[in-house]
Amino acid sequence: MLVWLTMVGVWIIDRVLKVLVQRNFVPGETLIVIPKVFHLTFVLNPGAAFGLMAGRTWIFVVTALLVVAGVIYGQFRIPRRETLTRLAIGMIGGGALGNLFDRLVIGRVVDYLDFQIWPFVFNFADSMIVVGVGLFMLRLYLEERARGKSISEE
Numbered sequence: 001m002l003v004w005l006t007m008v009g010v011w012i013i014d015r016v017l018k019v020l021v022q023r024n025f026v027p028g029e030t031l032i033v034i035p036k037v038f039h040l041t042f043v044l045n046p047g048a049a050f051g052l053m054a055g056r057t058w059i060f061v062v063t064a065l066l067v068v069a070g071v072i073y074g075q076f077r078i079p080r081r082e083t084l085t086r087l088a089i090g091m092i093g094g095g096a097l098g099n100l101f102d103r104l105v106i107g108r109v110v111d112y113l114d115f116q117i118w119p120f121v122f123n124f125a126d127s128m129i130v131v132g133v134g135l136f137m138l139r140l141y142l143e144e145r146a147r148g149k150s151i152s153e154e
Contacts, residue, residue, distance in 0.1 A: 002083065002086045002087060002090060003071065003074070003075040003078075003086045003087075003089055003090040003093070004075065004090070005090070006086075006087055006090025006091055006093075006094060007071065007090045007091075007093040007094040007097065008094065009090075009094065010090070010091055010093075010094025010095060010097075010098065010124075010125070010128045011094045011097045011098050011101070011125075013124060014094070014095070014097075014098035014123065014124045014125040014128070015098065015101070017112070017123070017124050018098075018102065018110040018112075018123065018124075021040070021042050021110060021112045022042070022110060025040070025042035025112075026042065027042050027043065027044050028041075028042065028043070029041070029042050030042075030114065036116050037115070037116055037117070038113075038114070038115055038116065039114040039116065040112050040113070040114065041111075041112060041114035041121050042110070042111075042112055043110075043111040043112070043121045044106070044108040044109070044110065044111075045108055045109045045110075045111045045121070046107070046108045060099070060100075060103055061100060061103055061104065063096075064096045064097070064099060064100035064103070065100070067092060067093065067096040068093055068096055068097060068100070070089075071089045071090070071092060071093030071096075072093075074089050075089070082139075084135055084138070084139045085136065085139050087132075087135060088132045088133070088135035088136040088139065089132065089136070090132070091128040091129070091131055091132030091135070092128070092129050092132035092133060092136070094125070094128055095124075095125040095126060095127070095128035095129035095132065096125075096129065097125075098123070098124070098125030098128075099123075099125045099126070109123065109125075110123060111123045111126075113126075113127070
């Protein structure tokens with residue numbers, strides 16, 4: 001249940017934020033929140049990070065569908081006690097759904113988070129994918145570390 005709640009929750013938050021941006025900004029418009037640190041900038045991204053592979057929407061659609069299918073499969077394969085893993089894949093799935101929705105409905109992804117020290121504008125869905133992957137990696141690290149301790153204790 002945690003996977004589904006997380007995935008749907010991430011998708012809903014992502015949709016709400018993107019709708020707010022689309023209703024209150026025109027593409028290219030920037031609102032300075034913290035000068036030289038953080039801006040809200042409305043960008044319609046036709047590709048991946050940095051606008052790479054622009055116009056190849058089908059690749060991103062297929063990838064997102066595979067990710068969502070993997071999350072659904074994982075939902076049934078990952079033991080319930082593995083809360084961190086379930087949370088992580090829910091975040092990844094929700095982020096993938098958020099950007100998939102944009103690609104299918106708009107043809108581009110709505111980006112708006114513009115940290116001036118970072119070279120590109122991104123969105124909540126992107127953030128959830130990155131955080132989800134980070135949590136998944138943390139879980140693998142902790143599991144490996146626990147195995148190492150148990151081996152050295154023998």
